[in-house]
Amino acid sequence: MTGSLALENGLLYIGTEEKTARVRVFDLDGRAVGAGITFRDGRAGRSRAAGVSVDLDHRIWVADTPASRIRRFTLFGVEEGGFGLPEDAPIETLDTVAGAPGAMDRRGVVRAPVDVWVEGHGDEGTVIVACDGERRHAVQVFDFLGRYLFSPKPLGEAHGRFRFVRGLARRGPLLAVVESGRVQIFRDGDFHFAFANPCAGRERFAPNAIALLADGRMVLAVGGEESSLLLLDPGGRVLRRLAGAGTGAGEVLEPTDVVVEEDGGDERRRVVVIDRDGERVQVFTLGGRCYGAFLERA
Structure with a gap:
């Protein structure tokens, strides 16, 4: 599931x-x-x-x-x-x-x-x-x-x-395509740029989903043993790790999708991620704070 x-x-x-x-x-x-x-x-x-x-x-x-x-x-x-x-x-x-x-x-x-x-x-x-x-x-x-x-x-x-x-996200003229080992960005339907493995030292890059923000930043959900939720700059470089790998509160395990609230600053704007094979939804802020989880099954 x-x-x-x-x-x-x-x-x-x-x-x-x-x-x-x-x-x-x-x-x-x-x-x-x-x-x-x-x-x-x-x-x-x-x-x-x-x-x-x-x-x-x-x-x-x-x-x-x-x-x-x-x-x-x-x-x-x-x-x-x-x-x-x-x-x-x-x-x-x-x-x-x-x-x-x-x-x-x-x-x-x-x-x-x-x-x-x-x-x-x-x-x-x-x-x-x-x-x-x-x-x-x-x-x-x-x-x-x-x-x-x-x-x-x-x-x-x-x-x-x-x-x-694995997934798509669109905002304005930009379309992000998440695939095995890389993310491609298109502008007005034409290829713009691509990036792979924004984390130095990570052996395997397994992106699953992405959300695009109005200021060009991106939130990327990464699966595998090094599951994580990352805030990236408009060029695909890591600004902040919002969550690392694990099954506890504030951690993610094989996240498969992510969405971001439209309004608010980084400390209030909510980021929603689904993980644990579709059994848990967690809510974070862009600052990395975890508000908690729902739809959670043990």
Whole structure:
């Protein structure tokens, strides 16, 4: 089981997965808001809320990896749209996708999505989808009707490939793509720069998720034995370690997603991270103080 997060208008959306995927909504003090959403793909026999994003109409978009679909729900949990593998596709197609995530690497094809990012309202908006595997078209941009627009070029190379994308974040003209061993930054759809292993002496760099701040700084969630939560400058250099590896309060173990509150100074602005295989959500400040945890299972 893993966990994903989205933060919109002070509400925290938490996606988890067992066999039945679930998206729950909380305020930033950990109080549940509504009953949440549950769903399971009938063909695959399971679903996964690998990535969650919320548009300006409060519709919830979910990357469902086993079903190879981007699902769209109302805030009341009614599935009202989406795109990806057709819902009437045979189960054999899903088996092929799961067994070979590098297959079917073509424009407009959504296979094994691992994250989604949306902006807009009504039928006017942008959906950015990240898919698993080593692919040229692992990151693609669609409109709200699921029509393909373009694919950013990995490292600016027309025939390059993304390496097992873990997550996405967007702010203004910047798009951050977290993949195996590195982070790529795009500006207005074009490659801007990339960085790998910002910590000197770290043997293995396993970034899982990133959040972009308005001033250009970034918060990076890193997994592996040296799990950590890092505050980076706009060039990807470490400014501060917000949390180190561990299972105790104020520590992180295999964090899989991170989001940051919009307003406030470093000592008050809240950073939310999900870790321990989707079983715990902790709240920090940009100054490194831990407020506590909720959704915690022993």
